[in-house]
Structure formats: structure tokens, C-alpha cells
């Protein structure tokens with residue numbers, strides 16, 4: 001048995017994918033994003049203003065939206 | 069060979085605040101060596117300046133104490149008995165002001181549903197807040213943020229298993245993941261200095277209105293009472309579930325106002341950190357806590373509703389004052405340097 005603890009990845013279903021960090025994220029355009037935090041929330045809805053890091057933009061919005 | 073130890077950081081302890089009525093005057097008197105309070109809390113305004121300051125001062129003995137006050141007074145039976153009477157009035161008022169229930173999922177759903185047209189302090193700051201309003205907001209928030217995560221740390225020994233491990237992982241992050249210079253309370257202090265405010269613990273206590281004190285008092289109340297551990301978790305959830313979008317608005321506000329890197333950085337950190345914390349709080353803390361003890365659900369709901377109520381009251385107070393061009397603080401800040 002490996003003494004190393006397996007890295008845990010949590011698929012939340014309604015939001016981001018949680019990855020135990022620190023992690024480097026390579027994007028298709030060749031850029032690389034480094035996240036130093038103990039757990040990183042990876043955006044999988046693609047709506048994040050800080051993509052590839054989740055900023056909770058995946059949340060449902062009420063319809064009473066004011067255009068701003 | 070000579071080794072030099074890092075210079076110890078010695079900070080003056082906060083000064084006692086000014087009294088705001090008979091209850092706070094009685095507590096301050098006791099801390100200065102006076103006799104047990106002769107006044108009672110019954111009939112006092114539960115959300116008023118006097119009761120909230122009296123309670124806040126009682127709780128501060130469990131955090132940092134005050135200059136010239138004996139640390140042992142933390143466990144003075146007279147003071148604890150008086151605190152108890154203040155807490156009963158506050159807690160009864162909170163229970164009476166919220167609908168209650170035990171539908172945790174519904175409460176969470178309402179907390180994470182964003183209404184983009186919403187009014188509120190962070191919305192206002194993002195759209196058209198002025199520099200003096202941003203500074204006031206930071207001074208108002210300093211009562212909590214300079215001890216960020218401390219009130220919630222009281223609950224750790226009252227939890228067990230998965231909920232405990234998950235809560236500690238969030239707290240670890242709030243405390244800078246092992247690095248003192250990255251503690252969120254320190255990052256907040258750095259922002260205060262950048263904005264020309266004092267980062268000294270307690271510097272704005274005399275300037276903090278009852279709405280600010282009530283919010284922090286609720287955290288201390290729920291943190292210090294094991295019987296309110298579910299409510300503490302609910303309170304913590306409100307902070308972590310609503311912080312990301314609010315912090316993103318404050319990043320936008322700080323950028324629009326041309327504020328510095330520590331200010332933008334504090335809120336940018338909270339956009340990302342609290343997107344993670346939300347998930348950990350929901351799936352790692354609340355779910356196992358309620359699964360293990362279904363009776364916790366009503367307490368968690370109470371904590372969420374009470375924290376939301378107090379946050380709304382603060383928001384209404386701030387927007388009402390600013391709407392009239394007035395300071396939202398008890399005492400206006402000196403102008404920015």
C-alpha cells in the first residue's frame with residue numbers, strides 16, 4: 001500500500017470541481033494558472049469571471065434581473 | 069555565533085470604550101474594579117446601543133481583554149451573571165424576530181440565489197459608492213474582520229467527525245494556512261493601513277453602531293454556548309455562502325475608486341476562497357452535522373436566519389445614513405490622509 005494519500009477530487013454536481021492543492025492548471029490556449037490554496041474550486045460551468053477558478057457565477061439567478 | 073530571535077510584536081491592548089447608557093456603564097464600572105451591577109437588562113432595547121455595547125465588552129474579555137483590566141475578570145461570577153441577563157434579552161428578541169423552521173436546504177437555496185438587481189451596501193459601493201463611504205464600510209467591518217474566524221473557533225471542540233474536520237479546514241484557510249502574514253485578519257489590517265485607517269484592534273469600537281456590535285455579539289454568543297453550536301454553524305454558513313459575490317462587487321468598487329493592491333487583494337482573495345468555503349460548509353459541515361443529529365437542523369436554520377436578520381439591519385442602517393449624506397458610524401472618521 002502506498003504511504004501517500006490519494007489526492008481527492010470532489011465533483012460537487014451543482015458547482016465547481018474541488019481539487020486538493022496546490023495545483024497548476026494548463027489551459028487550451030497555453031496559459032498556466034497556479035493556485036496555492038489548500039483546496040481549489042475549478043470552474044466547470046465556464047461562467048466564472050476568474051476562469052478557471054470558480055467565483056460562484058454558476059449560481060441560479062432570480063428572473064427579476066436588472067440589466068447593469 | 070549570535071542568533072537574533074524575531075522581534076516580538078507588542079501591541080497595546082484596546083482601551084475601554086465610552087458608555088452608551090446604564091447597562092454599559094455598569095459593565096465598565098465593574099471592569100474598573102467597581103461593584104456588581106445594580107441595574108438589570110429586563111426591559112432594555114435588545115438591539116439598542118447600550119445593551120449591545122455592554123454585551124460586546126463582556127465578550128471582549130474572552131478575546132483580547134482591555135488595557136488596565138484584570139484578565140481574571142473573564143471568569144468573574146458577577147460579570148458572567150450580568151452577561152447572562154444581557155444574552156437572555158438579546159437571544160429572546162432574535163428568536164422572536166425570525167420565522168424559524170428546520171428546512172436547511174430551503175435556507176441554503178435562498179442564501180445562494182443571487183438577485184442581481186438587489187440593493188445593499190456592496191451593490192451601492194460597486195455602482196456609485198464614494199471613497200469616504202468605502203472607508204466607513206471598512207471601519208464598520210473591522211469589529212469582525214480584525215478577529216476574523218475567532219468567534220467560530222469556539223465551536224471546534226463542540227463538533228465531531230467530518231463536520232469538525234471540515235470546519236477546521238476552513239478555519240485553517242482563514243488563518244492563512246499556517247502563515248501569519250496571510251491570516252485574513254492580517255490582510256484586513258493591511259487594507260486598513262492602505263486606506264489610512266488604524267489597524268489596531270478595537271480602534272473603532274467607540275465609532276461602531278449597535279448594528280455592528282449585534283452582528284459580532286451573535287457570533288460570540290453562539291460560539292461560547294455549546295447549546296447554540298448548531299446556530300454557530302448556521303451563522304458561519306451565512307458568511308461563507310454570501311461572501312463570494314459580495315466580495316466580487318467590492319473588488320469592482322475598489323478598482324473603480326482606484327484603491328490600492330491590499331484593498332483589491334483582500335476582496336479578491338475572498339471571491340476565490342469563499343467559493344471553496346461554500347462547498348465545504350454545505351457538504352462537509354452542515355450535511356454530516358444534520359445527518360448525525362437531525363435535531364440540529366432547527367438550530368442551523370435559526371443561526372442562518374438570525375445572522376441574515378442582523379446583516380440586513382446593518383445594511384439598512386448604513387444605506388439610510390448614506391442616503392441622507394450622513395456618516396453610518398457613531399463618530400465620523402477623520403478625513404483620509
Ligand code: FES
Nearest residue numbers: 043045054057058
Ligand atoms: S463552477 Fe462556479 S463559476 Fe463556474
Ligand SMILES: [Fe+2]
Nearest residue numbers: 216242252338
Ligand atoms: Fe476570510
Ligand SMILES: [Fe+2]
Nearest residue numbers: 308341342345
Ligand atoms: Fe471564508
